[in-house]
Amino acid sequence: MSQLIWNGLFVGSFYALIAIGYTMVYGIIKLLNFAHGDIYMLGAFIGFVALGSFGSIPGSMSLIVLLIVMLLSMVLTGFAGVLIERVAYRPLRSAPRLAVLITAVGVSFSLEYGVSAIFGPNPRVFPVRLSNDGANLLGAHVSYSQLMLMLIAILLMIGLNAFVQGTSTGRAMRSIALDTKASLLMGINVDSVITRTFFIGSALAGAAGVMAGAYYGNINFLMGFIIGLKAFTAAVIGGIGNIRGAMLGGLLLGLLEAFGSEWFGGQWRDVFSFSVLILILTLRPTGILGGRVTERV
């Protein structure tokens, strides 16, 4: 039982980190950024290249090197997100929403097959593999690396929350989410705030990518596809546009999967978890923490 909860929370924290990017972008420009899962993949590959360039890393140093590489990857994926927004989304900001959705799908495929063209379609093995040593915690095997990754994820989320609630950029983000035009009239530089939003969301996905690579040990160019869909689901469940909702939705989805698999067997896992999600959405169409949507005239 405690093992199931721990497994669920661990996977869920990955979902949550990626779901935040979906939810932030949607909250601000009402765009489903389907390329977001592939930013996660890009982050993993940047980590792969960066770690490879360090050469052989002694075991004691691997954690510090990994943290440096993660920061580097966050910066680079952040800029990648900014670039994508500039090239594929900004020119279409006044276009019908469907057009932007399609450019998002286009970006997603370009990233996937671009990486496949450069690195080849073979799965790559991450140069650093976190060890599985751990301790028994309330009957669950919890490895130190899992604890550390969870800690990093939680710190990133707390930091983000503080940023959105406590800084002027965060305030600008929230006001754009409420009403873009009014924010513009109040003197907020909407473009620059959107750019920062993309930077932060993409950086979090990049961090998740490096963490997944180091923990699971295997990366490939399609690794962002399924997890992207799941994170998107998590964002909707939590209430899309709501950052805390995305975190909650991610953890909830992780738990549902862990328990569904245990109770009904692996082949029924997705049936179970997604049935529960349908139920939640029928009862609360805006998601668990989603605010009421008032029609603007």
Add this chain to the structure above:
Amino acid sequence: MNKIGYKVVLATIATAAVLATSGCSGVLSGGGSDPTNDTGPIMLADIVPISGSLAPSGLTMKNGAQMAVDEINAKGGVLNRKLKLDVLDGACDPQQAVSAANKAISNGDVMSVGNYCSGAALPTLPIFNKAHIPMILAAADSQVLPDAKSPNAFLINGTGVQQAESAVKFMKKEGVKSVALVDDNTQFSKDITTGTAKDLEKDGSVKVLLNTSITAGESDYSSIVHSIVSANPDMLYFTAYYQEGGLIINQLRAAGFTGKIMVGDGSVDPALIKIAGVANAEGVFATSPPTPDTLPNAKNWVANYTKKFNIAPGPFSTQAYDAVRLAAQVITNAKTTDGPAVIKALKTIKGFQLFTGTLEFTPEQTLKSGGYVILVVKDGEFTLKDSLK
């Protein structure tokens, strides 16, 4: 996305049937010239995954086939014509494979020699059959392929049923008393687990504690790992592909599972060992058609292949090579590239040597013998454990 479930496959068959008729009539009206009187190259369709997560296997098969084509052309070709490989991307996806098959027909290909994924190969059977194009399926091995009773399709890899038989034989030999069976819900993978479960039930000496599926393409398999560790079987038999296989082996060992692990032929790839970690993969068994390195008669071939492509031959490269050689042989025997005549030549072929032994087809046009062996991972490499003879 690329490993398609059974229902999707069924739905695609319906689509395929529609497309087959349109594809065929397109050729009849558009083609014009009779391919048998051509003096140009004899075109062989090679539908393998070039994109998607199974692209590495597609590359290996393409190379194997190309090697046979080059060798045969160097000896003067077939019927005084050169062979030419028409490589098309099936992406291990029924839809893509269907459009590749239609493209092959409009390109004027006279035979099909590729096919890796059974789910993708299945909807192409009626398309090629309508166009009277014989197919030699090099690697695809699900029982649904012979069950489709397509008169033009010949399998030179063992079938899932045969693989399950080999697995059961080895389980009993190893003294295993209980097993967990895990597939990924794709055609070929599910075939092996259901076949194994059925055989074990009949036999009665080995208990199936768990028979379940995973979703391919994920990284975290902790929930399935938890179920396996709780059931604590003597052996896990995993029948899907190597990426997931490697992750599951790694996560199982991390969770403290000490039982035996066996994988199916979709997992026989050096990448499995790298992903699992060399220490974790040590001692993992595999049911597999003989791989190039485990075939005593393929030493020279492996050296030639490695020299030509600068990479060691992967699994199914020998089957792809054999498929092209067999195609050349039956066209020679039939003295024409005309479909029905070539199919007849395939049915009556005698004494043709494959890497795995003398070719002999069963009435359902699958391989009669030489299908599967047991490999074991030793010092980070797949080596022969038991030839089950």
